[in-house]
Amino acid sequence: MSTALLIEQLLNGLQLGVMLFLMAAGLTLIFGVMGLINLAHGSLYMIGAFACALVAAATGSFWIGLLASLVAAAAAGAIVEILVIRRLYERDHLDQVLATFALILMFSEGARWLFGSFPLYLDIPPLLQGAVPLPGGGQYQLYRLGIITVGVLVALGLYLLISRTRLGMRIRAGESDREMIAALGVDISTLYTVVFALGAALAGLAGAMVGALQSVQVGMGEPVLILAFVVIVIGGIGSIKGALFGAVLVGIVDTMGRFLLPQALTLVLPPSQAALVGGALASMLIYIVMALILAVRPSGLFAAQS
Amino acid sequence: MRRILAAAGLSLALSGYAYAEPVKIGVITTLSGGGAGLGIDTRDAFTLAIKQSGNKDVELVIEDDAQKPELAVQIAEKMIQSDKVDLMTGIIWSNLAMAVVPNVVAQDIIYLSPNAGPSALAGANCNPNYFNVAYQNDNFHEAMGQYATQTYKKTFILAPNYPAGKDSLTGFKRFYKGELAGELYTQVGQTDYAAEIAQIRASGADSVFFFLPGGMGIAFMKQYAQSGVNIPVMGPSFSFSQDVLPAVGDAALGVKNSASWSKDLDNEANKKFVEAFQAEYGRLPSIYAAQSWDTANLILSALSKASVKDKEAFRAALKEADFDSVRGDFKFNTNNHPIQDIYIREVVKEGDVLTNKIVATAFEDHTDAYADQCSMP
Amino acid sequence: MKREAIANAGLALLLLAVPLAASTMGEPFYITLATRIAVLALAAVGLNIALGLGGLVSFGHAAFFGLGGYAAGILATHAFNAEPLFFGIPSTTSMPVIWLVAMLVCGLIALPIGAISLRTSGVYFIMITLAFAQMIYYFAISWPAYGGEDGLSIYVRNSFPGINTARPLPFFLVCYGLLALGLMLFWALRGSRFGAALQAARQNATRLAAVGIPPFRIRLTAFAISAMVTGLAGALFADLNRFTSPSMLSWHMSGELLVLVILGGKGRLFGPVAGAMLYVLLEYWLGGITERWQFFLGLILLGVVLFARGGLMGLIAGKERHG
Structure with a gap:
């Protein structure tokens, strides 16, 4: 195994982590401010990807599609918040799980109703086509580097938003004391709608960017949703910093597990068997890591005060 | 319904x-x-x-x-x-x-x-x-193995970690006589193949055989095309069928795939x-x-x-x-499974539409490996 | 309480009467549908012990449902092929033995899962139970010995002494009988000192600890019992379909079990029965009229959560009274 391959795999893990962070940031923000578990977050991811694919196909520009994905996901988020979600803030987590589970069914079938059953086409923009050389002789896909950059910018932007702006101040206030912020005369329901739309837009952005690498189809949000939940639980629900850390951890553990476990097992097993057992273990790995972390730290690594 | x-x-x-x-x-x-x-x-x-x-x-x-x-x-x-x-x-x-x-x-x-x-x-x-x-599930993979034997020397093979995936690689290996550059089982429903593509690049393979049905294959092909790896890929027709070709796009052009039918x-x-x-x-x-x-x-x-x-x-x-x-x-056949020809197809563009055309016949009157175990009156 | 008792009796009779009527009218499919309702209701009764009494929102009960199914499938396969299990112990197709094995396995696996999960609470508990279920799901998919994702067929339905289980009605009666036992268990638990302690642990764990009862042990016991009942239902489900597969272990299945409990009314004795009836009938009826049935299923579920708090039992029998 060469250093170049190792560097490449670490970058791959980082990129997967960054992508998960975009999903997880929205989830954890919504949970932190409103106390809501949103299973339908994966549907917003799907909406972003569909919007980007459709608009990119119509206009011929990926970038306009990317913009459309932000707008579409934020709009869908705002509408759902106003129609459904805001009735759930006062309910227990169980009702939230059920209601957002129902929303998944409706979004998935609705998307199929509107856009048909066949996967849509979305390609990487010409600007980011191809690969760049890595130190040590490897190559790395330019577009994936682009995703890493966007993820870092979003993390930075969120940090500035929350620590430096008026909206961020209200979000922080909302996290620590809900009654107080209402008493201060902040329009709490508008704040909630804005936060939900922001989380939705981040999910939509992730969906659009990943859509160019994967297949844009109904149900694409579900595997990512489960991973994003793993991320925020490991990081500590409600903590953006935790989401960033958890996302990178999950991304790297998952990628390295898929890469190294089958190889390690060839030391004790014949190649075919090693590939099978290694693959099986790799698919369970992040859940094992999550269980271990929660066994030691029951509220995640960066638990927000509850 | x-x-x-x-x-x-x-x-x-x-x-x-x-x-x-x-x-x-x-x-x-x-x-x-x-x-x-x-x-x-x-x-x-x-x-x-x-x-x-x-x-x-x-x-x-x-x-x-x-x-x-x-x-x-x-x-x-x-x-x-x-x-x-x-x-x-x-x-x-x-x-x-x-x-x-x-x-x-x-x-x-x-x-x-x-x-x-x-x-x-x-x-x-x-x-x-x-x-x-x-x-029979193995058939298309067997045809690809046959084709790879004639064309390549060192193939990297991968499939999802479930029974159809194992059948696929077994079927391929049944007719492939060259050396294996590597063998990988990916997670069912996996959508990111960066780690696998990096291993393919590092393996020194001269060709890649993959079986990844549905969205998995679309994702793999799009990521592979962008990765800078230029080793030819091949696979059964499922990832190059008319229902998914529009979603894969030009990344699929020129790929050889096996099927019993082509338009x-x-x-x-x-x-x-x-x-x-x-x-x-x-x-x-x-x-x-x-x-x-x-x-x-x-x-x-x-x-x-x-x-x-x-x-x-x-x-x-x-x-x-x-x-x-x-x-x-x-x-x-005696086990009520088909005896049929299996072809190698290539993805081509007709106008703006991606589709397949037949370039070779891998097997004539091909049966399956299990018919002997079937005892039917 | 009186109105609820009448509603409960009505539901129990309805679930019994429909298959009997269907049998005399030569419509065996409705017996199958009723069996499905009874089995899913039993699984939900199991979940209701953890969820309704203990307030433990497990998003991973599919793990136990599936393990029960695999217990039935694996024993039946070994018996069918006349292969011993291990150490030369012969396998069996006898349902009572299979049920015991299924419950034992689920109980034993629920103990470590519960012991780790119960260190957490709230959303963390929901997610860690999901994580454990996902581990088992991926293991089942990629473990080749028992079929992996293809699952495991049970070629001949397992047997119960003195009853021809291959016929729909006798098998329904077996499932119905077990559902009745499950409901009795729930009822007895709820009324017992153990149940009182469990409900106290849900409402105020600190106070319970202060009187010298460790809430952890109470909760863990409840979680294990809950898993065993759901596992038993899983074994029946495998026999009903003559098939078991990893999809019984998937997070969708965990979600569906939660849906059954909430749809019917959590913590209510007959909540799971009402929930299973509504869900199975909706799935069947909507699936019969439109290809978009999942959309309308979602719409109805959403309506129930938003506008019918307390679920179906809340609508039929009024609000639950505490105390």
Whole structure:
């Protein structure tokens, strides 16, 4: 195994982590401010990807599609918040799980109703086509580097938003004391709608960017949703910093597990068997890591005060 | 979902068929969720074939299994017990077929598979009531192995970590005589293949064989094309079929893939089928549509020879396979699985449309590796 | 309480009467449908012990449902092929033995899962139970010995002494009988000192600890019992379908079990029965009229959560009274 391959795999893990962070940031923000578990977050991811694919196909520009994905996901988020979600803030987590589970069914079938059953086409923009050389002789896909950059910018932007702006101040206030912020005369329901739309837009952005690498189809949000939940639980629900850390951890553990476990097992097993057992273990790995972390730290690594 | 076409009551007009009694066919297929595209092609081709035959005695009961085995089992029970269907067909996925088929054939209902062909049903557990009109699961992979032996020396192979994935790599290796650059099992439903592509690059392979059906294959191809790895890829037709090609895009151009059918196969039945399908639905048919069309025509051919109520005679009529297959020659082996040619196709562009054309024949009159284990009277 | 008792009796009779009527009218499919309702209701009764009494929102009960199914499938396969299990112990197709094995396995696996999960609470508990279920799910998919994702067929339905289980009605009666036992267990637990402690642990764990009862042990016991009942239902489900597969272990299945409990009314004795009836009938009826049935299923579920708090039992029998 060469250093170049190792560097490449670490970058791959980082990129997967960054992508998960975009999903997880929205989830954890919504949970932190409103106390809501949103299973339908994966549907917003799907909406972003569909919007980007459709608009990119119509206009011929990926970038306009990317913009459309932000707008579409934020709009869908705002509408759902106003129609459904805001009735759930006062309910227990169980009702939230059920209601957002129902929303998944409706979004998935609705998307199929509107856009048909066949996967849509979305390609990487010409600007980011191809690969760049890595130190040590490897190559790395330019577009994936682009995703890493966007993820870092979003993390930075969120940090500035929350620590430096008026909206961020209200979000922080909302996290620590809900009654107080209402008493201060902040329009709490508008704040909630804005936060939900922001989380939705981040999910939509992730969906659009990943859509160019994967297949844009109904149900694409579900595997990512489960991973994003793993991320925020490991990081500590409600903590953006935790989401960033958890996302990178999950991304790297998952990628390295898929890469190294089958190889390690060839030391004790014949190649075919090693590939099978290694693959099986790799698919369970992040859940094992999550269980271990929660066994030691029951509220995640960066638990927000509850 | 249930749609009843061609009610039996309207069938007083002579249809030219020997047995003009109503026949009920149960079609269980996937019409919702991520895999719905395959089921919709299967359903559309089947209903079109029945419609074009002008046979008014055939009544279809079509239901959605949502790609869930438990639901498929329940629908099968309902079709047998409540709708009292005579024949069943339609299932796309091997795991759903394994859930439904053994039960159905044990109740003496004839089942015709338009797509899945798990090895368990081809060998020791074969059944006179089970006809596979598509392929045995290993077949396309075997063809690719045969092709790779002639073309390459060091192939990297990968498939998802589930039974069909293992069958795939086993099938490939059965006919591949070169060296393996590596062997990988990926996670079911995985959508990011960066780690695997990096290993392929590092392995020194001269070719890549992959079996990743559905969204997995689309994701793999798009990521592979962008990775800067220039080693040729090949695979069974599932990731290069007409239903997914538009989503893969130009990344698929030039890729060799194996199948028992292609839209440019030169025979009368195929020309008629492609034309009719395109005229009715405004899109090119996929291999799932082709197999389903053949299934419908096989049933129609048997109906003209025997009554479906006489199971013995009807099975014999099916086994004759006396219909114009869009795949050209088509016969049944002793285990009721196809004997057919398997081709190597290449993805090409016709105008703006991505599609396949045949470039070689991997096998003529190919059978499967399990027929010997099947002892059927 | 009186109105609820009448509603409960009505539901119990309805679930019994429909298959009997269907049997005399020669419509065996409705017996199958009723069996499905009874089995899913039993699984939900199991979940209701953890969820309704203990307030433990497990998003991983599919793990136990599936393990029960695999217990039935694996034993039946070994018996069918006349292969001993291990150490030369012969396998069996006798349902009572299979049920015991299924419950034992689920109980034993639930103990470590519960012991780790119960260190957390709230959303963390929901997610860690999901994580454990996902581990088992991926293991089942990729473990080749028992079929992997293709699942495991049970070629001949397992047997119960003195009853022909291959016929729909006797098998329904077996499932119905077990559902009745499950409901009695729930009822007895709820009324017992153990149940009182469990409900106290849900409402105020600190106070319970202060009187010298460790809430952890109470909760863990409840979680294990809950898993065993759901596992028993899983074994029946496998026999009903004559098939078991990893999809019984998937997170969708965990979600569906939660849906059954909430739809019917959590913590209510007959909540799971009402929920299972509504869900199975909706799935069947909507699936029969439109290809878009999942959309309307979602719409109805959403309506129930938003506008019918307390679920179906809340609508039929009024608000639950505490104390």
